[in-house]
Every structure is written in C-alpha cells, then in structure tokens.
Amino acid sequence: MKKFVIKGDICYSETSDKLYTAKDSYAVCEDGICAGVYQKLPERYEAFPCYDYTGHLVIPGLTDLHVHAPQYPFRGLGMDLELIDWLNTHTFVEEAKYAELSYAEKAYEIFTEDLRNSATARACIFGTIHTKATLLLMEKLEESGIIAYAGRVNMDRNSPENLCEKDAVTAARDTEEWILECGRFQNVRPMLTPRFIPVCSDALMEELSRLQKKYHLPLQSHLSENLGEIEWVKELCPDAAFYGAAYDKYGLFGNDCPTIMAHCVHSSEDEIRMMKEQNVFVAHCPESNTNLSSGIAPVRKYLELGVHAGLGSDIAAGSGLSIFKAMAMAVQCSKLRWRLTDQSLVPLRIEEAFYLGTKGGGAFFGKAGSFEKGYEFDAIVLDESSLRHPQELDMKERLERFIYLADDRCIAAKFVGGVRLFEKNQRHVF
Amino acid sequence: MKKFVIKGDICYSETSDKLYTAKDSYAVCEDGICAGVYQKLPERYEAFPCYDYTGHLVIPGLTDLHVHAPQYPFRGLGMDLELIDWLNTHTFVEEAKYAELSYAEKAYEIFTEDLRNSATARACIFGTIHTKATLLLMEKLEESGIIAYAGRVNMDRNSPENLCEKDAVTAARDTEEWILECGRFQNVRPMLTPRFIPVCSDALMEELSRLQKKYHLPLQSHLSENLGEIEWVKELCPDAAFYGAAYDKYGLFGNDCPTIMAHCVHSSEDEIRMMKEQNVFVAHCPESNTNLSSGIAPVRKYLELGVHAGLGSDIAAGSGLSIFKAMAMAVQCSKLRWRLTDQSLVPLRIEEAFYLGTKGGGAFFGKAGSFEKGYEFDAIVLDESSLRHPQELDMKERLERFIYLADDRCIAAKFVGGVRLFEKNQRHVF
Numbered sequence: 001m002k003k004f005v006i007k008g009d010i011c012y013s014e015t016s017d018k019l020y021t022a023k024d025s026y027a028v029c030e031d032g033i034c035a036g037v038y039q040k041l042p043e044r045y046e047a048f049p050c051y052d053y054t055g056h057l058v059i060p061g062l063t064d065l066h067v068h069a070p071q072y073p074f075r076g077l078g079m080d081l082e083l084i085d086w087l088n089t090h091t092f093v094e095e096a097k098y099a100e101l102s103y104a105e106k107a108y109e110i111f112t113e114d115l116r117n118s119a120t121a122r123a124c125i126f127g128t129i130h131t132k133a134t135l136l137l138m139e140k141l142e143e144s145g146i147i148a149y150a151g152r153v154n155m156d157r158n159s160p161e162n163l164c165e166k167d168a169v170t171a172a173r174d175t176e177e178w179i180l181e182c183g184r185f186q187n188v189r190p191m192l193t194p195r196f197i198p199v200c201s202d203a204l205m206e207e208l209s210r211l212q213k214k215y216h217l218p219l220q221s222h223l224s225e226n227l228g229e230i231e232w233v234k235e236l237c238p239d240a241a242f243y244g245a246a247y248d249k250y251g252l253f254g255n256d257c258p259t260i261m262a263h264c265v266h267s268s269e270d271e272i273r274m275m276k277e278q279n280v281f282v283a284h285c286p287e288s289n290t291n292l293s294s295g296i297a298p299v300r301k302y303l304e305l306g307v308h309a310g311l312g313s314d315i316a317a318g319s320g321l322s323i324f325k326a327m328a329m330a331v332q333c334s335k336l337r338w339r340l341t342d343q344s345l346v347p348l349r350i351e352e353a354f355y356l357g358t359k360g361g362g363a364f365f366g367k368a369g370s371f372e373k374g375y376e377f378d379a380i381v382l383d384e385s386s387l388r389h390p391q392e393l394d395m396k397e398r399l400e401r402f403i404y405l406a407d408d409r410c411i412a413a414k415f416v417g418g419v420r421l422f423e424k425n426q427r428h429v430f
Numbered sequence: 431m432k433k434f435v436i437k438g439d440i441c442y443s444e445t446s447d448k449l450y451t452a453k454d455s456y457a458v459c460e461d462g463i464c465a466g467v468y469q470k471l472p473e474r475y476e477a478f479p480c481y482d483y484t485g486h487l488v489i490p491g492l493t494d495l496h497v498h499a500p501q502y503p504f505r506g507l508g509m510d511l512e513l514i515d516w517l518n519t520h521t522f523v524e525e526a527k528y529a530e531l532s533y534a535e536k537a538y539e540i541f542t543e544d545l546r547n548s549a550t551a552r553a554c555i556f557g558t559i560h561t562k563a564t565l566l567l568m569e570k571l572e573e574s575g576i577i578a579y580a581g582r583v584n585m586d587r588n589s590p591e592n593l594c595e596k597d598a599v600t601a602a603r604d605t606e607e608w609i610l611e612c613g614r615f616q617n618v619r620p621m622l623t624p625r626f627i628p629v630c631s632d633a634l635m636e637e638l639s640r641l642q643k644k645y646h647l648p649l650q651s652h653l654s655e656n657l658g659e660i661e662w663v664k665e666l667c668p669d670a671a672f673y674g675a676a677y678d679k680y681g682l683f684g685n686d687c688p689t690i691m692a693h694c695v696h697s698s699e700d701e702i703r704m705m706k707e708q709n710v711f712v713a714h715c716p717e718s719n720t721n722l723s724s725g726i727a728p729v730r731k732y733l734e735l736g737v738h739a740g741l742g743s744d745i746a747a748g749s750g751l752s753i754f755k756a757m758a759m760a761v762q763c764s765k766l767r768w769r770l771t772d773q774s775l776v777p778l779r780i781e782e783a784f785y786l787g788t789k790g791g792g793a794f795f796g797k798a799g800s801f802e803k804g805y806e807f808d809a810i811v812l813d814e815s816s817l818r819h820p821q822e823l824d825m826k827e828r829l830e831r832f833i834y835l836a837d838d839r840c841i842a843a844k845f846v847g848g849v850r851l852f853e854k855n856q857r858h859v860f
C-alpha cells in the first residue's frame with residue numbers, strides 16, 4: 001500500500017538552518033513518493049487511507065551514514081584506546097569471528113532487529129572481508145525493510161592474518177563475485193568499502209578503481225580521523241599531498257561515484273576543498289570521535305562551505321544506533337570545540353543537527369530525509385508520552401527535547417520508502 | 431523489612447580505580463546496613479529472606495550530587511546560551527512559576543516519580559526561593575523513598591524581581607522558618623542553598639553563615655563554572671583572591687559543615703588547594719558543562735589530589751537524570767579535554783567514573799555507595815536483557831556496556847537504606 005496519508009504534527013528541514021513545522025497537518029504518500037504536506041487535505045487525496053497520528057510529531061526517517069554492523073556486539077565496550085590500538089585490540093578480534101556464519105547469524109540478527117526498531121530509515125553499512133557473512137547481513141537488511149548500502153570490506157595489508165585478504169587480485173575477484181551476488185536485493189545495494197588507506201595496498205586500490213568504473217558503485221571509507229593515523233598515511237603514501245589525495249590518486253574520492261568519508265576530524269584546507277569540489281559526503285560521527293579521543297570535526301565549516309554532510313553512529317566506536325543521540329552529540333561537541341579550541345566556528349544549533357541527521361545525510365540516497373514534494377517517503381512517528389512535562393511546548397521545543405531525551409521506546413511507527421515497517425499501538429486507518 | 435539477602439552478580443568500587451566483582455554472590459542487609467558480600471552465605475544469615483536476582487548485575491545505588499528539581503520541565507530545551515544568559519532567558523522564567531503551588535505540584539510530581547524510577551538512591555537537590563513549593567518537593571521526595579538533601583534557594587541581588595528575596599534579613603527569617611518545618615521529614619534533610627555568589631549579597635551570606643552555625647547544616651552552591659561568571663565574581667568581590675574565597679570569607683566553604691560545590695571547571699590551583707584542605711565536595715556535571723559551553727573540569731586532577739568528588743545530573747543544563755549517562759560523559763569529556771587542551775591529565779577510565787557515581791558522591795551521605803561492611807544498604811538490580819549480544823561477557827564488561835547503553839527501563843529493582851522501593855517483575859523471595 002503505497003498511497004496513503006499521515007496526519008500529525010509534521011516537522012522537517014527546509015535548509016540546514018530552517019525548520020518547517022505544521023501542526024495537525026497531512027503528509028501525502030503517492031507510490032512511495034511524498035506528494036507534499038498540507039494543512040487542509042486536498043480533495044484529490046481524500047480517498048487515500050489515512051493514518052491518524054494527531055498529537056504526535058511526525059518527522060522524516062533518519063539516515064546513518066556510517067555504521068559497522070559486525071562491531072555491534074561490542075558497542076559500549078573497550079573504548080579505552082585510540083584508533084589504531086583500538087582496531088588491533090578490540091575490533092579486528094571481533095570482526096575475525098564473522099568467518100563463522102553461525103556467529104554472523106546471531107550477531108547480525110540482533111543488529112538488524114535493533115536497527116529496524118530505531119528511527120533510522122536509511123544507512124550506509126560496513127560488513128567484514130567475509131563475502132558470505134556480508135551477504136547474510138544484506139539478506140537480513142532486505143527483510144527488515146531498511147534501505148541501505150552495504151559493503152564487503154577490503155583490506156590486504158597491515159592487518160591480522162585472519163582478517164587480511166590474500167592479495168589485491170584475489171580481493172578484487174572475491175569482491176566482484178560479491179557484487180554480482182547483490183543483484184538479488186531490492187532495497188540493499190552494494191558499495192565499495194576499502195577500509196582505509198593504511199590497510200589497503202596500492203594494487204588493491206587500483207583493482208577497486210577498476211571495479212568502480214565497471215559497475216559504477218558508490219564508495220565508503222575513513223578519512224583524517226586520528227592524528228597518528230594521518231601520520232601513518234603520510235609515511236605510506238609519501239606522494240599524496242594529504243590523506244584524501246591518497247584516495248583521489250585512484251579516482252576513489254567522489255566525482256561521478258557517490259562517496260562517503262567518515263570522520264574528517266583533522267582535514268586540511270586542501271582536503272576540504274577537494275571534498276567540496278568532488279562532492280564527497282562527510283559522515284560526522286561525534287560520539288565515535290569522542291570515545292576514541294580523536295577530536296572534534298569542524299562541522300560548522302562543512303555547513304558554511306556547502307560540503308555534503310550527514311551523521312553516523314559509527315558503531316562500535318559510537319555506543320548506540322540512535323541518530324537522535326548523534327544529533328545531540330553533534331551540538332554538544334561543537335560547543336566544546338568552540339570553547340576549547342576555536343572560537344571562529346560557532347556551535348551548531350539544534351535545527352542544524354536535525355538537518356544533518358535527515359536531509360543532509362539523506363541526500364546521499366538522492367531525495368530522502370524530507371517531506372518536500374518529490375522526496376522518497378520515509379516517516380517516523382514519535383511518541384512523547386513518556387517524556388512528561390507540566391507546561392505547554394511548541395513544535396520546535398518538542399522536537400528539541402525529543403532529540404535529547406528519547407530512546408527507541410519512543411518510536412511509535414516507522415515508514416520507509418512508502419512502506420510501513422511497524423506500528424507500536426495499532427491505530428485506526430480511515 | 432530491613433533484614434534480607436540479595437543474590438546476584440555483585441559489583442562495587444573498592445577505590446577509585448579498583449572494581450570489586452563477585453558472580454553468584456550474596457549481599458546481606460541487616461537493619462539497613464550492609465553486613466558484607468559473600469560467595470557462600472554464612473549460616474547466620476540463612477534464615478534471612480533472600481531476593482534471588484541470579485544472572486543480574488547488582489550495584490550500589492547511585493548518588494546525584496547536583497540537581498535542580500524545578501528545572502526538570504525544560505530538560506533538553508533551550509541550551510543555546512552560556513550560563514548567565516541561559517539563567518536569565520530560560521531558568522529564571524521557569525523557576526518563577528513555582529510561586530504557584532499548583533504548578534509546583536504538577537512539576538514536582540513528574541520530577542519525583544522519574545527520580546524514583548531512576549538508579550539514583552541519594553541526591554542533593556536545589557528547589558527555588560519558594561518555601562511552600564520547596565516543602566512540597568520534600569514531601570514528595572519523602573514519599574518516594576529516595577534519601578536526599580534539599581535546599582530552599584537563596585538569592586537577593588542581580589535576579590529578576592519575581593525571583594529575588596526582599597532583603598537579607600527577610601531571606602534569613604524565611605529560610606529559618608523553612609528549616610524548622612523540615613523537622614517532620616525522615617529521609618529528606620534541609621541544606622543551605624545560596625544559589626551562587628553573583629546573586630547573593632554580602633549581608634545574605636552573613637545571615638546564612640549565622641544560620642549554618644546555629645543549625646549545623648550542610649551547604650550546596652556553584653563554583654567556577656563559566657569564564658564570564660568568574661570575571662563577574664571578581665568584580666563583585668574584589669577582596670576575594672579567587673571565587674571559592676568569596677564563600678570562605680563567610681565560613682561557607684567546607685570544614686565542619688559538609689559542602690558541595692557544583693562544576694569547578696575553571697578552579698585555580700589555590701581554589702583547589704582550599705577545596706582539598708576544607709573537605710569541599712566537587713559535583714562534576716559533564717553534560718551540563720558541555721551543554722552550556724562551560725568547558726571540561728579537570729576531574730583526573732581532583733582524583734589524584736584526593737579532593738572529594740562525585741557526579742551531578744545538573745538538570746536542566748544536563749538533559750536527563752541518569753547518573754549512568756553522567757558516568758559515560760565524564761569519561762567522554764575527559765578524553766576530549768586530553769585531546770584538545772591538556773595531555774598531562776589522562777582520560778578517566780570506566781572504573782573511575784563508576785566510583786564517582788557511587789562511592790565518590792555517596793561519601794557525602796557518610797557511608798553510602800558501596801557494599802562494603804558497614805555501608806548503608808542501597809542496591810540497584812540491573813536488567814540487561816534488552817541489550818542483547820552474541821558473545822560471552824565478563825562482569826566488568828557487562829557493567830561498562832550497561833553504563834553506555836542502559837536507560838531506566840533496565841532498572842529491575844531498587845533498594846534505598848535497606849527499603850525496597852520497587853521491583854519490576856515480581857520475584858520469589860525464599
């Protein structure tokens with residue numbers, strides 16, 4: 001059923017600093033696409049079934065631009081180290097387990113179910129180097145109704161033996177086999193996923209560049225997250241003027257193929273300029289950057305320059321899947337950055353954080369993350385009843401406190417691409 | 431029923447860096463006091479009724495050293511300003527409403543119920559300048575079973591007219607009347623609460639000093655939270671060598687009367703030395719200090735120097751009541767402080783954050799926040815079932831992830847001072 005109307009208190013971002021709110025209004029879904037928001041329902045939609053969420057906030061689905069599915073089991077654990085040591089001590093040990101499909105089955109079942117129950121409608125997801133486990137993850141995502149890109153990870157150097165591809169040619173052959181297997185999915189598409197420069201040989205990058213040209217796939221990776229990592233990339237790629245240039249050398253830094261780079265905490269001016277010119281998306285992951293002591297990304301600068309940006313949970317360096325929490329932490333971290341290091345970039349406002357988690361990140365999927373006409377219809381219905389208050393609140397205030405206070409209990413219903421995924425309390429459709 | 435045994439996986443802090451864990455063990459409560467933790471229950475306690483929480487983590491009750499009850503309605507709202515502007519724009523407007531007892535009734539009912547449902551067993555709480563509303567808050571706290579200090583706030587200058595006491599003498603008379611009214615409470619005791627130096631005249635401080643000597647009351651206030659505030663105190667008190675000295679001038683800075691100073695983000699070496707020498711407790715409020723762009727307190731230094739310290743939610747500059755969240759943010763903020771400003775103070779570890787939220791803050795109440803022999807018996811039973819994972823975890827890992835991931839759903843039962851406040855799923859007592 002992809003023709004319907006939702007009634008409620010509707011909120012979405014028009015631009016990064018402009019929030020649109022419409023109380024007791026109607027959002028119309030026609031063939032999975034939003035046909036607009038109306039304070040009085042036009043006659044031509046009166047015959048559509050209507051989900052009546054009067055009194056509830058209704059917002060666009062959220063987008064998680066950066067999440068590692070196999071790391072979900074150790075969320076909230078072992079965040080006592082910086083990036084490289086954390087990868088070696090915690091992450092790689094856990095990811096190696098996905099060679100066993102029975103472990104992947106248990107772990108990905110939990111991940112997918114929790115993601116489905118969250119406010120995230122769309123996500124860009126890292127798997128591991130294991131083709132079978134990654135396909136299993138994609139099957140589960142497909143069943144869940146989430147719209148996603150997922151990546152079988154590539155890494156062929158500086159990695160533990162049990163998590164290191166044999167060589168670039170084998171890696172490319174396995175990756176191509178995986179790409180061809182992905183044809184069977186509708187809502188989950190493959191994405192090239194070189195882990196990051198330190199673990200990808202030049203030969204591997206060349207192979208991935210070839211595959212990208214052949215299949216025109218989007219790409220996700222990591223960039224300028226941690227100071228030690230950046231130094232390491234300098235040593236490994238002495239000819240690259242900056243970290244991003246080490247991707248760009250192989251044509252794997254935006255332009256024709258949509259590209260996400262997670263973190264960009266310490267990006268240089270030249271790197272930022274190239275991101276802007278080549279349409280690279282920044283996945284800002286404030287909790288991860290805090291937990292791994294990486295630093296705080298200059299998100300205000302990205303917004304000012306018009307660099308594409310959205311939010312990522314970055315499980316398991318981030319502890320939870322909530323993109324609401326990522327919004328709150330984006331504001332919080334921008335305040336600490338302003339106070340502690342750089343008063344030239346004013347803190348983010350809540351409208352801007354909401355934009356990043358909806359329309360900002362949603363743009364990676366085309367027209368997603370808004371109720372403007374022509375956008376794909378993703379909607380989250382919020383249940384604020386457990387967040388009691390004695391005073392009157394306007395819609396912007398209700399949204400702001402929801403971002404700070406809510407958890408997955410407070411998601412009353414979820415629609416993705418015009419399909420209703422769940423509804424906590426059955427409602428009358430009239 | 432104050433003689434009983436709890437069976438479960440018991441965790442508590444021995445020191446700030448040493449976590450004690452005992453699987454399948456027994457914590458014994460005798461007349462409200464902990465008689466120790468045993469892996470095999472001694473014969474003399476075998477006749478005590480036993481709550482069987484096998485498989486659940488059992489931890490000491492948490493302490494919230496700094497929370498403003500009247501600000502609970504606007505938690506998660508309006509955190510777009512720094513301290514002084516935030517007080518004038520948001521806080522004082524809300525606090526003025528407590529002149530109306532009907533508003534206080536609604537608001538304090540919500541606050542007290544949510545506090546009761548949280549993992550907080552003990553709290554030090556600010557009210558407003560309104561005697562009746564503050565007594566109403568104390569009645570509700572008394573009914574809830576929480577053990578608390580609560581304060582009728584004093585402020586007689588630099589405040590909006592409807593939130594400013596008439597003069598020091600009137601303020602003292604009203605405060606004394608309030609103190610005398612508090613005799614009827616068992617679990618909730620009065621605490622002197624001058625809001626902070628900028629809104630308390632010299633004459634008022636003198637009156638409060640007199641009252642403290644007469645009634646030997648503990649005291650709570652704010653200290654060195656924000657750079658602008660500190661400058662203002664310098665102007666107002668040119669004879670004080672540092673902010674804390676402006677309290678000390680009136681004998682209101684520790685020594686005989688237990689004293690909590692919230693924040694201490696920017697305390698000078700001299701101020702810290704005086705806090706240490708005069709046994710002042712620091713209430714570290716990491717979320718508040720982030721939301722109001724105040725900065726990050728040097729908690730590692732307080733731990734190293736042996737300054738008493740615990741955690742505060744600081745509603746509504748902090749968005750929620752959870753002291754688990756305060757623990758996580760204490761670690762997170764200490765990492766950002768280390769990365770961004772001062773590599774001489776290494777980040778907090780999770781054991782240290784847990785200590786601050788239990789035994790560290792609990793010390794303000796005497797022996798509280800631990801299951802060591804002789805401590806008052808506060809216990810929280812954790813329900814980890816919603817935080818699913820595919821792998822085995824040890825007790826420390828279970829505790830760490832609970833701190834990062836849990837919310838009030840995950841509190842299965844709560845005991846304060848040997849009294850069971852609630853139990854979510856009725857269990858057999860045998």
